[in-house]
Amino acid sequence: MTTTPSHEDIAHWIAKDGPVALHIREMLEPVEGPGMPIFPATYANIGYNIDTLSDGTKIASIDSVGSQANRIEPLFKDAPLASLVPQIDITYGNDKTLSILEAGHRLGDAVIRCTELASEAHQAFIALLDRGDATLIARLAPTSLVFGAWDSRDTQAKLPRIVQSVIRAWDVEPLTRSAQYTPALDYSALEVFSEAEREKQEGKAGSQLAERGYVHVPSTGQHGGVIARGVIRRDVTVNLVALRRLQGEESELLQRYVLGLALVAATAPQDGFLRAGCQLVPAGPLTVQRVARDGTRTDIALDHATALSYAQKAASAFGVGASRTVAFDKTRAKDDARPAQKKA
Incomplete structure (x- = not known):
């Protein structure tokens, strides 16, 4: 029998003798139903990221750790999660606004160095490096502690992910698809170009007339998604060891705060529309296990409402x-973008 943890139970998870992690598992299926094709992400040079195990089983990466983080983090822009973190907005261009929750590298993103936040971000990372103190980061951009950040262009400070989520499909069979582009009119008959020119360029995807949509162009053997004969599964890990390493003037309050953010991030319902041809829905309830230092796993009933309350x-x-709005500064950006030897 699983039980719902109380606030006191959850608070104990940051104790030295507490669990090392939470593992959340969610079974998924295509919105069209089990066994229907889904389209994984594609990557340069390799297409789909499909690994083959020694027994021949093929496992497809449907949504990577980084992609999942970038989907979950913006949930903190809207109520009720918005009140849990400072809302930092960056104005740029013609009245456009970017939330720090949408910046791919979070507090370590280049866009932060192009605003008046640059000095504060630098000092926050230095405090982490020099004293192990994450308080300033938690005050400025706490989701950087939850989803990780690397200040690779400045202090080199690294924050490991406390929440890591990934979606994989097991025992997949890749598919291909073909298509035929047909122009709306016979442009050679209308003397836009000659019949000889049509014959020369038709069917060649890189030709000028094909690029402009004036001739027939086939597209064959393209990525057509995969069929998962096994499960499609989202696995979420909340790393409580990494969380305990966060220190500050009030370490316990800091750790409990970041734990709360991690729990709501890990349990928040997701929009299953990942990309064209890949819309997933739950195939069952979330299962949550508390993992002890000795590997013992205990089922717990942790839902999003409980996580949010905590x-x-x-x-x-x-x-x-504090929430605030800052402006993109082109002068800062130009200076930051110059090669290091020219800044001296």
Whole structure:
């Protein structure tokens, strides 16, 4: 029998004798039903990322760790999660706005160095490097602690992911698809170009007339998705060891605050529309296990409502950093983008 943890139970997870991780598992299926094709992400030079095990089983990466983080983090822009973190918006161009929650590298992103936040971000990373103190980061951009960040262009400070989510499909069979582009009119008959020119360029995807949509062009043997004969599964890990390593003037309040953010991120319902041809829906309830240091696994009934309730209490105790709007500074950007030898 699984039980719902109380706030006190959850708070104990940051203790030295607490569990090392939470593992959340969610079975998924195509919106069209089991056995229907889905389209994984494609990558340069390799297409689909499909690994083959020694027994011949093929496993496809449907959504990577980085992609999942970039899908989950913007949930903190909207109520009720918005009140849990400072809302930092960056204005640029003609009244356009970018939330820090949408910046791919979070507090370590180049866009931060192009604003008045640059100095604060630098000092926050230095505090982490020099004293192991994550308080300033938690006040400024706490989701950088949850989803990880690397200040690779400045201090080199690294924050490991506390929440890691990935979607894989097991025992997959890749498919191919073909298509035929047919122009709306016979442009050679209309003397836009000659019949000889049509014959020369038709069917050649790279030709000028094909590029402009004036001749027939076939497209064959293209990626057609995969069929999963096994499960499609989302696995989420909440790394409680990494969380315990976060220190500050009030380490316990800090750790409880970040734990709350991690739990709501890990349990938040996802929009299953990952890309064209890949819309997934749950094929069953979430299962959550608490993993002890000795490997013992205990089923717990942790739902999003419980996680949110705990996170709100922890955020109130810690104190959420101030929200603000800052402007993109082109001068800062130009200076930052110059080669290092020219800055001297």
